Amino acid sequence: MIRYNMQPVSLSSGAVAEVGGRLEMTAVRPLLKGKDYAALAVLLLIAIAVHLWLIHHTAVPARDSLGYARIALNLSDPQAGWQGAERRSRIEVIRTAEQPPGYPLVIWCVEKTLRGVSGGSLAERALQAAQYANGVAAVLCVIPLYLLGRMLFGFWVAAVGTLLFQVLPVPAHVTSDGVSEGLYLLFMSIALAAGVWGVRRPTVGRFLISGGAIGAAYLVRPEGVLLVLPLSLIILGTWRGRPLAYRLGWVAALTVGVAAFGLPYMLLIGKLTNKPTGKHLTNPFDDQLPPIWRGQPLSQGLGRHHGVCLWAEWWNPQQNDQSRRSLWAMQAVGKEMLKSLHYAVALLALLGVACQYRRLQWGEPGTLLLLAVASLYLGLLVYLAMRIGYVSERHTLLVTGLGCLFAATSLPALGRWLSIAPAIRHLVIWPHLMPTGLASMLVVTALPQTLQPLHAHREGHKHAGLWLAGQLHDQDWLVDPFCWAEWYAGRTLYRTTEYRGRPQRTWVVVEEGKVSPHSRLPQWEQAQELARHGQAVYQWPPQADADQPRVVVYRVDDARLVQRILAGGPR
Structure with missing residues (x-):
């Protein structure tokens, strides 16, 4: 096979040979050889082993996973937990959700797959689906990251660089948790691999692929769309010897790929993102400080819990x-x-x-x-x-x-x-x-x-939630600053709780012993105050000493005291 080439050819040493305007016949050599496929197979097996180990040794997923799983469950059944007069559609769920739809949609698909094989409750299955969605995407990320390194630096660097990313503690833990980073990195690495392929040997098709992956990454995390900027500048600046129409055409192909995936969502929500922090990031001239700069948690108020990163x-x-x-x-x-x-x-x-x-x-x-x-x-x-x-x-x-x-x-x-x-x-x-x-x-x-288990010191929250599932009545209130127990108890699967009126009983979940401070958690101080007025009814681990970390559930029967503390803060 021969190719007629009228553009610079990238050499393995990094030098660029100018071909000029003459025709050059070059043999088309495949990027991957037998040893590359063997290396990819080994890297994929290592990635699978690491992520399976971490997923199956997770006490509870990160708090952020609750929000993603909640959106996925609402996509699965838009009417569950819905209190509006009219029926709600999946499009309405996507339009009003605080997170982009990409990751919740994948969680929904994985959760449907797990229904026939998982024996846990819906709360457990949804969070397990979030972890599997993240982990599978992280394993697949091996392929584009390896290709990226192979194109630029050769076989050895591609294999070692990809291996390091799969086995370092932070990337392995985050991409095995119930958060969106694995899927986001998969799309971004595809976009980068196709983008590098394109800027070295530009074609419309390669930039369409890169743009499409950028658009898909935007549907997972909104900052993914920013990749268009450096890629466009490299296209326009590197190939200055080519006609401007060619370079603008490649940028247009990149833009079309992004718009094909990202524009419908932008039009649906009428802005770049629904994320709570979006208004602070997209308006740099807004002098109103976010809550953290004022010494306050990200969210306040009874039942309005959002994930707080660990x-x-x-x-x-x-x-x-x-x-x-x-x-x-x-x-x-x-x-x-x-x-x-x-x-x-x-x-x-x-x-x-x-x-x-x-x-x-x-x-x-x-x-x-x-x-x-x-x-x-x-x-x-x-x-x-x-x-x-x-x-x-x-x-x-x-x-x-x-x-x-x-x-x-x-x-x-x-x-x-x-x-x-x-x-x-x-x-x-x-x-x-x-x-x-x-x-x-x-x-x-x-x-x-x-290979250390994820969030092992938080395991008690899951046990407390499963215990509370058999104790809670409809008129009971549950004050859980950590959010895990109320999730496993089934209270917040489809929406966060907003209690009105007067409680029959109030249950409070706190951590005691040598635990990390929780000044960023909404209602943490109120929960501590309520616990001082309540009766301890459950703890995990059951035999924990007074100085050992443990999760304790308190019951408070004085409804007026509960209302006063939650309304005005601790006394």
Whole structure:
């Protein structure tokens, strides 16, 4: 097979050979060979093993998973829990939901699949479906991330970089939890792989694929649409020798792909996003501070619980009141990136970027695109921290994936330096195996933390909820700042609770013993006050000592006391 090529040809060394206007016949060589398929098979098996282990060793999923699962259950049955006069459609559920529909739709499909094989309650099955949806997407992410590394850096770097991303603790934990990051990363990695393929050998079809993946990522997390900006700039800037009409056509193909998936949702909701933080991020000139900057939790009021991320850097008005927002934001993003890249890999990623100076000097478009994307999203994280007052490890995973690839590129150079370093060169027996040995050390040192069960210290909330499911009456109130017990008790499967009137009995869920502080949780202080006036009726673990972490359920029978505390705060 031959191809008539009238464009620059990317060489494996990173150099670009100008073909000019003459016809060149080049053999079409497949990107993947036999060893690539073997590496992909091994990487997929490792990813499956890691995610299955973590999913089946999860005490309770993250609180954010409750919101996603609730939307999925409303999509499954729009009338369940609905209190309106008219029938509600699935389109109305999507229009009013606070999260984009991509991930809840996948959860709904997975939950339908689990109905015939899972013996748990609906509450358990929905959260299990959220974890499986996230985990399967994270496993599939192996393929585009490997292709991305293979196109730019070769076989070894692609395999090691992809392996690191699957076994580092933060990426493995987040993509095994009940949150949307696995699906988001799958679409973003497809968009990047197709985008790199396109900027190196541009065609309309490749940019359509990249745009379509960006649109799908936007339906999972709204910030995915920002990938259009660096990709468009690379297209327009890299191929300046080509007619402007060609470059504009490629950008148009990218835009059409994005619009095909994302525009219907934008038109349905009439704005970029329904997320509660969206109005603060999309209006930088709004001087009204979000609740966290005022020292308040994200949401307040009885029953109006929204997920609060478990892994994050929070602004503390009492401790940080003398600090500038921008300085705190950069420090917070730096801390989260270090944790997400497991510290040593973060340093190797910076070294890997430095090792690409020749590619950058030559203007290799694929490498430029990755660095532009990483810079853009790091800037977005700093802006998020400045505007909202928190930044989470979850938000760093796209940059973490790219960092793993760059870290892998540094290992051969580091191995060569260690092989000739005067102090240790005599200890190196096989210099050519040094890069593989360094990669193995990174994996081995990460695995013990990676394979730790998720949220093991929160297991009592699930047991408390299942116990409460058999105790609650219709006129009872349940005060649960953590949200898990009320979910497992069946109270918040389709909507959050809003209690009116006077309770028959009130049940309160608190954590006692050596537990982490919960100043960000709505109703945490009220729950503590109610517990002091109530009677302990259940705890998990049953035999926990007074100083051991445990979940305790209290019952309060004084309805007036409950109303007074919940209305006016603790006395």
